[in-house]
Amino acid sequence: MNFLTALTSLAFAAWIGESAFAGVAPARPSAPFYSAPVPVPEPKGFREWRYLVIHHSGSSVGNVAMLQAEHLRRGMENGLAYHFLIGNGSAGLRDGEVAEGRRWRYQLQGGHTHQPELNEVGIGICLVGNFNRTSPTDAQWRALAQLALRLQREFNIPDDHIHGHGQYFGEDSDCPGKNFAWERLWKAMDAAFERERTPQSDRLASGATPPSRQP
Secondary structure, eight states: OOHHHHHHHHHHHHHHHHHHHTTOOOOOOOOOOOSSOOOOOOOSSOOOOOEEEEEEOSSSSOOHHHHHHHHHHTTOTTOOSSSEEEOOSOTTOOTTOEEEOHHHHTTOOOOSSSOHHHHHHEEEEEESSOTTTSOOOHHHHHHHHHHHHHHHHHHTOOGGGEEEGGGSTTOOOOTTOTTOOHHHHHHHHHHHHHHHSOOHHHHHHHTOOOOOSOO
16 A cells, blocks of 8 residues: 555545544533432531522422432432421421521532522522412411521521522522512511510510611
8 A cells, every 4th residue: 555545545534433423412421429418527617698598399299308319319419409498298397397408507508509609608498399389388488487587687687688599690490489479478577576576565664675677
């Protein structure tokens, strides 16, 4: 085989190789699968939380174990994406029961929004249910109000830093659903605040000024 013949053969082989893969996208790597959350160190203190992000699970049944397993399957190494889960009486989680997630226990960033920056400073609270079809139960409203009020006070979070997932800029979502009545949440938080205040007679006797719910 002379030099010209060899060069032609190489060029033809290269063309055949390119043609075989033309228009075929490279295989996408599959998402990592976790059977359990990765170990993390004990927290040294609380993060500087600045927002509350409220979600619905999108399903009528749920508990921490079920959502944790699903989020691990989706490649979340820390498991349950939220910091807190509020039950609706299904799957062994009582109606209005607040379950603390591993991310809160270890003060980890959330996995509940599409924006890493928001996950770093946003506390994720999820209510079990699909609020495009139904509404939160009375017990869920009360539990959410008490939890939100507690976190608001502890981390000095103002009302205008409490929103649903889909209300945050850059989040393409209808979460926590069209039947999530925000006015009811504010009223429930006000009621929770009133229940914790000093009795009226004690306030009048001491001359104390009633505190504001807003931090």
